[in-house]
Amino acid sequence: MILKIDNLHKRFGGIKAIDDVSFTVNEGEIIAVVGPNGAGKTTLLNLISGFIKPDKGKILFKGRDITGMSPSKIAELGIARTFQIPRPLHKLPTIFNIVIPLLSPRVKRLTGGVGDELVRAIDILEEVGFERDSDYIRKPAGLLPHGYLKRIELARALALRPEILLLDELLSGLSRPEVTSILPLLTRLKDRGFTIIMVEHRVRDVSAIADRMIVLNEGVKIMEGTPEEVMTNEKVIEIYVGRRGELA
Amino acid sequence: MAKGRERIERLDRGIRARTRDMYALMSYAEIIYLIGPRIIPPILLLVFPLIISDPYWLLVMSYAAFYGVASISWDILGGFTGLVSFGHALFIGFGGYSAAILNAWYGVPIYLSIPLGALIGAGLGTLVFAPCLRTKGAYFSLASLVAPLVMIGVIYASAEILGGEEGIYGMANPFNDVQWYYIFTITLLVSFLVIRKVVYGKFGLILQAIRDNEPAVKASGINVVKYKLITLFISGVFASFVGALQAHRLAFVGPTFFNLLHSVSIIAMSTLGGIATIVGPALGAYILVILTEYLRILQDVRMLLYAIILIILLIFRPEGLFRYLERIYNTFERKVVEE
Numbered sequence A: 001m002i003l004k005i006d007n008l009h010k011r012f013g014g015i016k017a018i019d020d021v022s023f024t025v026n027e028g029e030i031i032a033v034v035g036p037n038g039a040g041k042t043t044l045l046n047l048i049s050g051f052i053k054p055d056k057g058k059i060l061f062k063g064r065d066i067t068g069m070s071p072s073k074i075a076e077l078g079i080a081r082t083f084q085i086p087r088p089l090h091k092l093p094t095i096f097n098i099v100i101p102l103l104s105p106r107v108k109r110l111t112g113g114v115g116d117e118l119v120r121a122i123d124i125l126e127e128v129g130f131e132r133d134s135d136y137i138r139k140p141a142g143l144l145p146h147g148y149l150k151r152i153e154l155a156r157a158l159a160l161r162p163e164i165l166l167l168d169e170l171l172s173g174l175s176r177p178e179v180t181s182i183l184p185l186l187t188r189l190k191d192r193g194f195t196i197i198m199v200e201h202r203v204r205d206v207s208a209i210a211d212r213m214i215v216l217n218e219g220v221k222i223m224e225g226t227p228e229e230v231m232t233n234e235k236v237i238e239i240y241v242g243r244r245g246e247l248a
Numbered sequence B: 001m002a003k004g005r006e007r008i009e010r011l012d013r014g015i016r017a018r019t020r021d022m023y024a025l026m027s028y029a030e031i032i033y034l035i036g037p038r039i040i041p042p043i044l045l046l047v048f049p050l051i052i053s054d055p056y057w058l059l060v061m062s063y064a065a066f067y068g069v070a071s072i073s074w075d076i077l078g079g080f081t082g083l084v085s086f087g088h089a090l091f092i093g094f095g096g097y098s099a100a101i102l103n104a105w106y107g108v109p110i111y112l113s114i115p116l117g118a119l120i121g122a123g124l125g126t127l128v129f130a131p132c133l134r135t136k137g138a139y140f141s142l143a144s145l146v147a148p149l150v151m152i153g154v155i156y157a158s159a160e161i162l163g164g165e166e167g168i169y170g171m172a173n174p175f176n177d178v179q180w181y182y183i184f185t186i187t188l189l190v191s192f193l194v195i196r197k198v199v200y201g202k203f204g205l206i207l208q209a210i211r212d213n214e215p216a217v218k219a220s221g222i223n224v225v226k227y228k229l230i231t232l233f234i235s236g237v238f239a240s241f242v243g244a245l246q247a248h249r250l251a252f253v254g255p256t257f258f259n260l261l262h263s264v265s266i267i268a269m270s271t272l273g274g275i276a277t278i279v280g281p282a283l284g285a286y287i288l289v290i291l292t293e294y295l296r297i298l299q300d301v302r303m304l305l306y307a308i309i310l311i312i313l314l315i316f317r318p319e320g321l322f323r324y325l326e327r328i329y330n331t332f333e334r335k336v337v338e339e
């Protein structure tokens, strides 16, 4: 067990964004967190990554209580995240978006400070689907199309050499070919030992690669199980059909 | 040789086409083109007293260098890190008072009171600004605006300790006008080189990243608050240093060192010259200081003048003068003969 979420609560005014959620994550797993709009998925990732503090409850990373730690400290310990709405360093060239995490204390510690950040940044960008000699690598990141901004998000997280990757709707807004190119990448990352928690809206896409799924609705954990169990569950179908029929 | 057609090309194009990072220079024109703008201004500054020995203009130019240092140090914060401080006078004041107290009260010699004053001033300023870092954007600007005003209040209130309105007198001033001119001007040139080194290295890259998108930098495992504090301190050392110089030069330090006019002037100069260019704010300082000397009548309405300049610039040339001049300079042309 690499991560333990224990009775987590978070309110925004009258809204219970996360309402007594608990679960555990094992090393090397892909966990998919699914749920309709406003279910609390992003809030959950914000809580784990330290961007917001819970009202109640605990988060344990490898047995260590990380509740309330700062985002940079949590990243330093080995939990990296992406943002649902990409947050590039828009004025800086794409490659510098990846150099920044490479300059972090964590990466310096893990690599002993050897190696050229620019070379490593290009390797990482290539890994997430940039062409090695593409113009995009030197262009200001703010000028890139949406699909590439999502890839920058993933590359920034990977650059930290984390143990856990928190991916917030990495696939949303991507075209079909883009989705089918990223899914195998995630499986490869899992094979390399990363633990992945991915938040997704579209259950179908993630059910193919997830080991387990957690369903959130209005801040509450509705159920947890294998993709088959979740996809055939009456309650889950009802939530999705009730909303928009996104399951299909 | 076959007579080729003549064609005009930009002077920098040949240099760029031939080499990527290394300059393989082909002509004197190119050499002058490249290094001219880098060495002519400092040389002019260094020979200025040989040409114009009028003590009045030496004083004005020393004053411009004083503001030049303050403005380029502001640029690390406002330009590169996105911490737009409206209270940079805090560092000038703390630097001035620290040096004054060390020298006038404790007899610390001038060659120590100035550097120590700079370090202590930067430390104190960083401590005061630290709580302002909790606020972002315009709120940081507002919070920073208030800090030096509070210090003025503190000084007025503690007349017995800090000299109140009267200030502190009697610091050592062993230099003449020409010497002070060189002290201020060389401080500017050295500050420029050091600050450029800081902001165009890895450290500066992190600062620009913070300006661009703070959450992304946090998510990159970098302690943003730590970087902001270090940056406040580095920026503060330079501003406090010239504050300390000024305290010795005038043999006086008073609440005016924390004056809002300093803070506003620094922002006006930086905006005029071009934010986040380092050299631009220094250029802006020389222009505004000399301009206000020429237009003496405007002295009393300086604040208004600066406000108007700021507004005009923000509308018509938000990039600032330096970037504008740079663009014009890059379009210098020459005739080439096509073979």
Ligand SMILES: Nc1ncnc2c1ncn2[C@@H]1O[C@H](COP(=O)(O)OP(=O)(O)OP(=O)(O)O)[C@@H](O)[C@H]1O
Residues within 6 Å of the ligand: A012, A015, A016, A017, A035, A036, A037, A038, A039, A040, A041, A042, A043, A044, A084, A201
């Ligand atoms: N910073 C905030 N302030 C106030 N309310 C918030 C805040 N963040 C989230 N909420 C509310 O909390 C609830 C959960 O939001 P959250 O963003 O976690 O949902 P989500 O599952 O990620 O939705 P989506 O699929 O649209 O991304 C929503 O009702 C939202 O309006």
Ligand SMILES: [Mg+2]
Residues within 6 Å of the ligand: A041, A042, A043, A084
């Ligand atoms: Mg969300």
